[in-house]
Amino acid sequence: MDRYLEYATVFKALGDPKRAMIVDMLSCGELCACKILEKFEMSQSTLSHHMKLLCESGFVRGREQGKWTYYSLDADAVGRAKRFLDGITSAEESRICEDAMCCKGCDENE
């Protein structure tokens, strides 16, 4: 269940429209908080909270330089999230299918 907690933490971080848009903005490259804030009608403290969530999930990294904090995507975390979705589409390599968990319906298995 721990592995799912890890996935869930990342997806939860992406599970807010503003954070999803922030992440998309960061796909263009590193951005400072001030630039991100410009694009939203949101208080500075609220943005800071969202960035903290994104960083704590591991999906985004923050780099402090002088007065500013620059944010960017963590390629590894993006890759892990992608691989989860990939694993979901190709049942063969699924983590869970071998686990006596699969059935084709209740009728056949009870």
Place this chain on the structure above:
Amino acid sequence: MDRYLEYATVFKALGDPKRAMIVDMLSCGELCACKILEKFEMSQSTLSHHMKLLCESGFVRGREQGKWTYYSLDADAVGRAKRFLDGITSAEESRICEDAMCCKGCDENE
């Protein structure tokens, strides 16, 4: 922002450890609620609520047959989520980069 609301709704549905695990279970193929319930320590009403969320997000489809409800992944929705993550890694094709939104840092742009 609407497009991000749509993505966020899906990611929010995946943003719970139990739901992430349920989705992984469904990667093996269709399952009925009773089979899923067996794998969790969770009341029936709670599972029903989780399945409703997953279905409302579009990520999972439910098929009622007699007394049972069978759940399976919606391939299109999985594909859309994947494409969001793909778009995030390859900045070139990003939805948002053209939007005068990119900068390489505050210093250069102010």
Place this chain on the structure above:
DNA sequence: TATTCATATCGAATTTTATAGATTTGAGGC
């Protein structure tokens, strides 16, 4: 048709999240 079984829905309690204003921290500039 009365009963049973699988799910869904309702209602309520608890926890978590989103938000903003006020304050703090820490770097730079005067």
Place this chain on the structure above:
DNA sequence: GCCTCAAATCTATAAAATTCGATATGAATA
């Protein structure tokens, strides 16, 4: 050293999510 500015943190509040017991629904069946 004092002021300014960017960002984080604290505090409070309102909204949303999680959970479960109880109840309703609806199909199969005796």
